[in-house]
Amino acid sequence: MRWGTYFAVCAAVISIGLALGVSMPLVSLRLESWGHDSFAIGVMAATPAVGVLLGASLAGRLAARLGTTTLMQLCLLLGALSVALLALVQDYAVWLALRLLIGVALTMVFILGESWINQLAVEKWRGRLVALYGTGYALSQLCGPLLLTALGTATDLGFWTGVGLLVGGSLILLGRSGAPRVDAHSALGRGLPAFCRKLPAIAWAVMLFAAFEAMMLTLLPIYGLRQGFSQDVALLMVSVVVVGDAVLQLPIGWLADRMSRRSLFRGCGVILLLTSLALPPLLHTPLIWPLLVLFGASAGGLFTLSLILIGERYRDDALVRANAHVAQLWGIGCLIGPLTTGAASQWVSGHALPLLMALGAAGFVALAWRRAGVDAPLGAAEPARSD
DSSP states (O other): OOHHHHHHHHHHHHHHHHHHHHHHHHHHHHHTTTTTOOHHHHHHHHHHHHHHHHHHHHHHHOOOOOOOOHHHHHHHHHHHHHHHHHOOOOHHHHHHHHHHHHHHHHHHHHHHHHHHHHHHGGGHOOOOOHHHHHHHHHHHHHHHHHHHHHHOOOSHHHHHHHHHHHHHHHTTTTTTOOOOOOTTTSSSSHHHHHHHHHHHHHHHHHHHHHHHHHHHTTTTTHHHHHHHHHHHHHHHHHHHHHHHHHHHHHHHHHTTTSSOOOHHHHHHHHHHHHHHHHHHHHHHHTTHHHHHHHHHHHHHHHHHHHHHHHHTTTTTHHHOOOHHHHHHHHHHHHHHHHHHHHHHHHOOOOOOHHHHHHHHHHHHHHHSSSSHOOOOTSSSSSSSOOO
């Protein structure tokens, strides 16, 4: 196993988490200070999801022409330029376009990077290696809001920190090799309905976690503010959720190498359902802090286990296609989650965020308890290649 390449690819993708963690809450807080309502902020949070769908359709063709490493480096630099322009041109309409561009560029890094990590992982360590990547990414998101708190929200320093991180992520990939082999027909976005029919619980879990992540970084601070917490406490709530995601992913990965991955998958869904329902009544009690830890851990576990279950099925082009479908589902989740929650928060209930997460978790539990929801035959959607 190429350990140096594994850690370099993990670091490159993790740089995205830290850059987004320090810059995206600043976008929402800036919009709030400009007087925009919850729906407008939700639209801004959902815009990168459209870019995710576009990026998923381009990743394979561009990787075949430019090479996986080169494309990942160029996309990280394009993301850095887009974040820089967020600081330089502070206008709502321009920010929508820039957030779209960020979604396109960074989606391609995720598709290729996560495929590369799963390709490198040996089967007996797959759970731990994928979880280690997930832990690093979650920690990067944890450090983002904390770093933003230290930097302050009154200036654009958070944006410029994100720029530096993305440039650094590009540089760390210099000279790396061993990526999945990609041809021009990979990751074209075809076959998504078949993928969802064959693995419906995995598909739902990816969408659910995408909605969760988009809402945690953008709408949870606003939820905290509107429930009477200060800005610092609202940002701390985001950090505590991500702590749960980060700290417990390695134990989940360790368990995934030692017990039924399907049972563990279902258990995470049940915990997410229960913690989502418990958030509103416990919001103003000391129990909210351990509850937020479990909330983040269970949601993160769904995505980590989805990647593990996909990685045990596919290789090379099939793996890239599967991860392109994951990216498309991610885009759908990022689009629906913030838009629905922003609208519901404004017009239905101030507790729309946890209640909609509970509804999504209930849907996952229903799908996961059907054997066909998780246990489609290997290669049922796209045959794995063994060469």
